[in-house]
Amino acid sequence: xxxxxxxxxxxxxxxxxxxxxxxxxxxxxxxxxxxxxxxxxxxxxxxxxxxxxxxxxxxxxxxxxxxxxxxxxxxxxxxxxxxxxxxxxxxxxxxxxxxxxxxxxxxxxxxxxxxxxxxxxxxxxxxxxxxxxxxxxxxxxxxxxxxxxxxxxxxxxxxxxxxxxxxxxxxxxxxxxxxxxxxxxxxxxxxxxxxxxxxxxxxxxxxxxxxxxxxxxxxxxxxxxxxxxxxxxxxxxxxxxxxxxxxxxxxxxxxxxxxxxxxxxxxxxxxxxxxxxxxxxxxxxxxxxxxxxxxxxxxxxxxxxxxxxxxxxxxxxxxxxxxxxxxxxxxxxxxxx
Amino acid sequence: xxxxxxxxxxxxxxxxxxxxxxxxxxxxxxxxxxxxxxxxxxxxxxxxxxxxxxxxxxxxxxxxxxxxxxxxxxxxxxxxxxxxxxxxxxxxxxxxxxxxxxxxxxxxxxxxxxxxxxxxxxxxxxxxxxxxxxxxxxxxxxxxxxxxxxxxxxxxxxxxxxxxxxxxxxxxxxxxxxxxxxxxxxxxxxxxxxxxxxxxxxxxxxxxxxxx
Numbered sequence: 001x002x003x004x005x006x007x008x009x010x011x012x013x014x015x016x017x018x019x020x021x022x023x024x025x026x027x028x029x030x031x032x033x034x035x036x037x038x039x040x041x042x043x044x045x046x047x048x049x050x051x052x053x054x055x056x057x058x059x060x061x062x063x064x065x066x067x068x069x070x071x072x073x074x075x076x077x078x079x080x081x082x083x084x085x086x087x088x089x090x091x092x093x094x095x096x097x098x099x100x101x102x103x104x105x106x107x108x109x110x111x112x113x114x115x116x117x118x119x120x121x122x123x124x125x126x127x128x129x130x131x132x133x134x135x136x137x138x139x140x141x142x143x144x145x146x147x148x149x150x151x152x153x154x155x156x157x158x159x160x161x162x163x164x165x166x167x168x169x170x171x172x173x174x175x176x177x178x179x180x181x182x183x184x185x186x187x188x189x190x191x192x193x194x195x196x197x198x199x200x201x202x203x204x205x206x207x208x209x210x211x212x213x214x215x216x217x218x219x220x221x222x223x224x225x226x227x228x229x230x231x232x233x234x235x236x237x238x239x240x241x242x243x244x245x246x247x248x249x250x251x252x253x254x255x256x257x258x259x260x261x262x263x264x265x266x267x268x269x270x271x272x273x274x275x276x277x278x279x280x281x282x283x284x285x286x287x288x289x290x291x292x293x294x295x296x297x298x299x300x301x302x303x304x305x306x307x308x309x310x311x312x313x314x315x316x317x318x319x320x321x322x323x324x325x326x327x328x329x330x331x332x333x334x335x336x337x
Numbered sequence: 338x339x340x341x342x343x344x345x346x347x348x349x350x351x352x353x354x355x356x357x358x359x360x361x362x363x364x365x366x367x368x369x370x371x372x373x374x375x376x377x378x379x380x381x382x383x384x385x386x387x388x389x390x391x392x393x394x395x396x397x398x399x400x401x402x403x404x405x406x407x408x409x410x411x412x413x414x415x416x417x418x419x420x421x422x423x424x425x426x427x428x429x430x431x432x433x434x435x436x437x438x439x440x441x442x443x444x445x446x447x448x449x450x451x452x453x454x455x456x457x458x459x460x461x462x463x464x465x466x467x468x469x470x471x472x473x474x475x476x477x478x479x480x481x482x483x484x485x486x487x488x489x490x491x492x493x494x495x496x497x498x499x500x501x502x503x504x505x506x507x508x509x510x511x512x513x514x515x516x517x518x519x520x521x522x523x524x525x526x527x528x529x530x531x532x533x534x535x536x537x538x539x540x541x542x543x544x545x546x547x548x549x
Contacts, residue, residue, distance in 0.1 A: 013382075059418075082382070084373050085418035113517045114419035117460060121422055152520075202375055205365060209374040224373035227525055 004206035005306075012203035016060045016082055023067060027332035030071050037094040039080045039087055041067045045330070046076040046099070052170045052179045053077070053099030054106050056163055057092060058115055059084040061200075062223060064333040065159055065302040066109075073329030073337070074167035075108075079122075083202050083305070084224045086114040092122035096131050104132045104176035108166055108183060110155025111137040134176065136183040138162050140192045140313065142247050143220025143229050156223050157265040157302035158190040161315040161325070164336075168327035186321060191252050192263075193244035194311035196221035197234065200268060200304050219243060223267065223304040237274065241281040244312045249289070252316050256290035259317040261325055265301045267309040272299065275310055282312060294322060340440035341548060343396045343404045350391055350408060352547040353540055354384040360539045367532040371519040376532040379418045386415030401441060405432035405449075419517060420533065423457050423470065430456030443491035446548060447481050450498065454478035467515035468526060470533035477502035477541050492549035502541045506534035 009015050020038060024031055034040040047053055056066045057079030066078040077095035081087035096105045107123060109115050116137070123133040139150055140158025155162075165186035169179040196218045199208040209225045212218060217240070220228025254260065264279045266272075275298045286293055294317055302311070315321065328337025357364075357380045364377030390411035394404060409428035413421045434452035435445050454474040463469040465476075480501035484494040509531040514520045519531070 081417045082375075082379070084375055085379060085416065086421070088414045088417035088421050090414050113461070114417065114421070117419060117422035118417050202378070204378050205374065207365075207369075207374075209369055226373065226519075227371075 005201040005208065007201070007203060007206060009203050012206065015203040016080065019060065019063070020080065023332070030330070030332040031067065034094045034098050037091050039091040040077060040094040040098065041070055041080060042077040042095065042098045043070045043072060043075070043331075045072045046070070046074075047101055049101045050103055051101045051173055052103045052106055052176050053096065053101055054108065054163075054167055054170045054179075055079065055092065055095045055099060056108050056159075057081070057087055057095065057119070058109050058112070059086060059224075061202075061305045062302050064300065065157075068333030069160070069163055069167075069331050071329060071331030071334075073171045073327060074331050074334070075163055076170070083204070086112065086118040089118050089122040089125060092119055093125045096122065096126045096133060097129065100131045104134065104179075106166060106170065106176075106179055106183060107133055107135045108138065108163060110159060111139045111151075111153060112155075132176070134180050136166065136180060136187065138187055140187065140190045141222065142191050142193050142251060144222065144226075147251055154222055154226075156192050156194060157263060157311045158187075158192040158313045158315070160263055160265075160297070160301050161190045161261060161313065162186045164329070165321055165324040167329060168324035171327065171329070182320065182324060186315070186324070189316040189318075189321060190313060191248040191316075192311050192313040193219070193247055194221060194223070194228070194267065194309060195219050195240055195244065196225070196228070196267060196307055196309035197270070198308040199225060200307035202305070217309075221309065223302060225304065225307070237277045238281045241278045241312065242285070245282065245285050248312065248314055249285075252314060254289070254291045254316060257292075259292050259294045259322065260286065261294050261315040261317060262286075262296040263301060263311075263313040263315075264296070264298045265311045265313065266299065266303065267307040267311065268300070268303040269306045269308045270310050275299065278310060278312065295325065340442055341446060342440040343394075343399050343401055345548070346401055346404050346441075347391045347394075347396060349544055349547040350384065350387050353543040354388045356539050356543040357381050357384045357536065360536070364532050364536050364539075367530055367535055370529045371514065371526050372517075372532060375418070376420065376536060379416050379420045380536050383412040383416040383420060383424060386411040401438055402432045402436045405429070405435065419461075420536075422460050426456040426460040427453035428456075443485065443494070446491055447485045447494060450481050450544075451478045461516065463516045466512060468509045468512040468519065468531045468534075469516050470531070470537040472509050472512070472531065473502040473505040473534040473537035473541070476505040477537075495545040495549050499538070499541050499545045502538045506530055506538045509534045
């Protein structure tokens with residue numbers, strides 16, 4: 001029996017529910033659970049009549065994604081699954097019912113087979129309750145499929161920008177069509193690349209979920225430890241950041257004078273020091289090509305339990321996306337404006 | 338054979354739960370190679386939830402279709418993930434296939450088996466050769482139906498299904514994943530058994546053992 005990883009937990013099978021109890025205890029002003037559906041977390045001050053409801057969700061283990069982005073001006077509710085596993089349809093349906101203001105409900109989540117099946121089943125059930133649901137999948141992970149197969153890509157840390165744009169559109173009481181259009185546009189304008197240095201372990205198994213050499217890194221690894229594009233020797237922060245940016249910028253193709261928003265995200269255990277070293281290089285590279293940075297976030301935004309590693313996300317802004325990004329929001333773990 | 342009543346069906350789910358529990362670590366390890374290492378956990382959670390929900394049924398007053406729908410709902414709500422909708426759909430289709438029966442004859446069991454495989458195929462939209470649980474379920478259902486049509490007993494038909502499932506799961510080693518999370522691996526998925534196909538063999542083996 002290999003040595004188990006160290007975790008501050010009580011019972012691996014209860015970790016998600018105990019975390020939710022702790023989150024609700026910490027953020028009573030922002031969050032509540034739906035009566036009888038503890039895995040459906042709703043914004044106290046978000047859903048309202050005439051507003052398109054925004055439901056996000058997915059597996060646990062990525063905190064503050066998803067439920068940290070529930071609040072006025074961003075998502076109205078999040079359906080929470082087991083660690084790295086999609087929630088089943090029932091809690092998703094309960095979220096849809098809780099946020100429906102008669103103007104339609106938008107489902108947004110990362111593009112994973114399990115999530116698609118469960119959210120689609122929930123959408124079918126919502127239709128029977130006369131709630132119209134539309135779905136926008138996030139597909140920002142550049143490493144997960146070639147450019148001509150964007151619809152096969154995973155959703156990762158770029159969720160942050162994509163949900164933010166959609167949440168702002170919903171909060172401004174735009175039409176269902178407009179909210180959906182802006183959500184899709186934000187997804188099309190958002191690009192992420194990640195790198196992993198060491199594995200994470202699930203609370204139930206407490207065993208590393210992949211093996212990687214002490215001196216190795218893996219470029220493009222997914223946020224559940226899905227293998228990436230290439231494994232190699234660990235390189236410097238500038239070299240790693242350059243490799244990520246080369247791929248992102250090749251697809252984004254910004255012109256001199258364009259604006260971007262930057263997210264440098266830790267996968268869990270990589271510290272702020274290293275993230276800021278990466279951000280230094282991001283800024284240098286963008287300066288070099290005459291692209292200005294409208295806003296930057298650095299920290300834990302979409303994690304993979306205790307995985308070491310980081311991701312860089314750029315959102316290519318135009319006037320509309322910048323307006324949505326700057327729109328105020330007040331969530332349990334994130335505030336803007 | 339005596340017809341299979343709800344008590345036997347409940348027994349079948351008990352046997353499946355025990356078999357999956359014993360197989361959990363192997364399934365997680367298989368998944369760790371090409372996925373996120375949680376498949377054994379999801380399957381165990383699901384079939385334990387089924388076992389618990391069936392404990393609460395009054396079997397004497399329950400028809401097979403109600404038992405199977407109860408199993409479907411409890412599996413789905415315990416798991417989510419990919420295996421939740423796939424097995425829940427399989428069990429809901431099984432329930433529909435035996436609607437109105439008080440107990441199942443051999444032909445009903447074969448029909449139930451085929452409905453399960455078809456349900457998984459419809460929900461996951463996977464085809465043979467894409468390195469998923471369908472590579473075990475579909476040949477198993479076809480083998481069971483063919484054996485039964487050729488006059489085999491239920492036990493013989495289920496044995497044929499199990500053998501076909503084992504061959505199908507083994508064959509996933511030589512496939513490149515085209516569906517699900519491992520599809521992002523491309524050729525790096527070669528050489529590894531698909532964990533969903535592996536757990537399908539465990540489930541089918543437990544069904545064979547408990548129904549024959």
